Amino acid sequence: MSQWPKAPELRVSSWLNTDTPLSLNDLKGKVVALHTFQMLCPGCVSHGLPQAAKLAHFFQQDDLVVIGLHTVFEHHEAMQLESLKAFVHEYRLHFPIAVDAPSGGSIPITMNEYGLAGTPGLVLIDKLGQIRFTHHGTIDDMLLSKMVSSLLGEVTANDDNLNFNKDDPRSNSSGSEKCSVS
Amino acid sequence: MSQWPKAPELRVSSWLNTDTPLSLNDLKGKVVALHTFQMLCPGCVSHGLPQAAKLAHFFQQDDLVVIGLHTVFEHHEAMQLESLKAFVHEYRLHFPIAVDAPSGGSIPITMNEYGLAGTPGLVLIDKLGQIRFTHHGTIDDMLLSKMVSSLLGEVTANDDNLNFNKDDPRSNSSGSEKCSVS
Amino acid sequence: MSQWPKAPELRVSSWLNTDTPLSLNDLKGKVVALHTFQMLCPGCVSHGLPQAAKLAHFFQQDDLVVIGLHTVFEHHEAMQLESLKAFVHEYRLHFPIAVDAPSGGSIPITMNEYGLAGTPGLVLIDKLGQIRFTHHGTIDDMLLSKMVSSLLGEVTANDDNLNFNKDDPRSNSSGSEKCSVS
């Protein structure tokens, strides 16, 4: 029996860069890298999104799906869909991007269900649809690639042989380049 | 008699980071560095605006005024005032920022009057209110600082002793990190 | 039967950062990342060696051995052992570093046997002691980490399931940051 939590389904109000909406349920058998961001978050623009784009590029022939999730929790008026579309166009982002569905409060639904503290964020979901890694802040390309490769190498039957520590000191969770829920 | 063109007055619909609107006419006697940008222009975010902020910082005790000019010529819907305010807040920009007044067409008034080809852009205006340098693209910090210092060192009487070539090969006017009017 | 070439044994005149000399033969069962460099090669200093150090760091608990190989093919007088020792100390390199044994000519023995064209260079050797990837120039961290992870995931019995193309366009083999044998 697995100790890994099941990844909640994405709650999305709009999709960009994909003709059909994606669902985690349909992506079973693939590894999913969920990059959460806000278009006006400096650390997302300088680090998170370029990293997501590189990940999509280098693993394009692998069973990895990179999804951007626009989790707006501040300045909602400033980051509406029209602005996001222009942003995605100008920054030449080509992987599927979802807009996290608004809740009644400032934090959108999916972000809240995953318990994410801010942006940029990263969630790695294994082939069984389980959350294996959650991170807020920046993370080294080499480490991320290693983790994704390990998840890709897992056989579908859950063998619990991977145990990334979300408190791994090698990933930088401090610093000013992230936006946090106050 | 001077051969330098007089800098057209700024045509502005809104100001941020200043209690009172600025006018070039009032700034006679000071050097003005006019940084033109769009908040969704990648080269502005990565190069132009950080450079403008550094310029404002290092020359804060000198007779230099750094002004950001938001010259939106594409994706107008995506870069309205509310979005710009959030952008300026998130990127911690503290120098005065003006919104170029909309014209009937896609290119706003001031951008058109200065004949700017896109963003990021830079205009250096001397103490007499004359345009001394106009540039589209990125420019090296060291070269920019040298040009600004030279303008600051000029005596107010126009002695025509400075002749920056806008085609100076040392400034990089090529590359993909700028947005051009198509 | 494998189509991969057997990695020639290292021919070494001196070792740094290890009490006992390493041999590829003894390292069977482990993946070996052989980083070739010259201490006065700018691309090695700015890219190759920091990358090797990161690789050693992020995979320190895995069956990966990172070895630096000082393959001096120019300015031999300038890069003698005393200089290399100081260099390794100042740049805080902690992984094992071998000095490629001099041949009669300008190119040292191991570099010649591996057919390397210059520095920085990278050779990935699998658990069976076979050459799986050879590269001259810079390579992206994310791609390198992916390749190393794949080799680590292989079972020891040679199953030929990995086929990195040394002409992979995603790795940058051009540019001025490498030193080539003229």
Next chain:
Amino acid sequence: MSQWPKAPELRVSSWLNTDTPLSLNDLKGKVVALHTFQMLCPGCVSHGLPQAAKLAHFFQQDDLVVIGLHTVFEHHEAMQLESLKAFVHEYRLHFPIAVDAPSGGSIPITMNEYGLAGTPGLVLIDKLGQIRFTHHGTIDDMLLSKMVSSLLGEVTANDDNLNFNKDDPRSNSSGSEKCSVS
């Protein structure tokens, strides 16, 4: 009467990149930027020397002379003249470079006379041969360019109108990228 100290004459055992030895005395009337470095000092390689090369480039038509001074105070055996020549060749340094004359101890003569604490170091000498700025560590391109420009703008008669504070908090004198005399 000036309060600025007179710059001690350079004490040099060898020159590179110049046919005739330079002397500060002969350079009166020009501004001199003296960059002190060690070829195996990481901060010199990544920051100091590239900055000196840029300074020489952007001010090549001005009355500025950039001089590199190789002030070896550690690993003397590793940084002999032959090694330095290869280093200067590989890193494509084209401005004049002097080897600080050895003293009896570990610190060479000129470095000692200027009281420099390590590398990278920077000394700005005005047109009258006076020391106006001394710095150990890295310094921003924009600030350096501003200081050099100001010195270039001075009239030869000493008017004491420039007062760069060597403890200026805007220059980064901390950090691990410099080598200090222990």
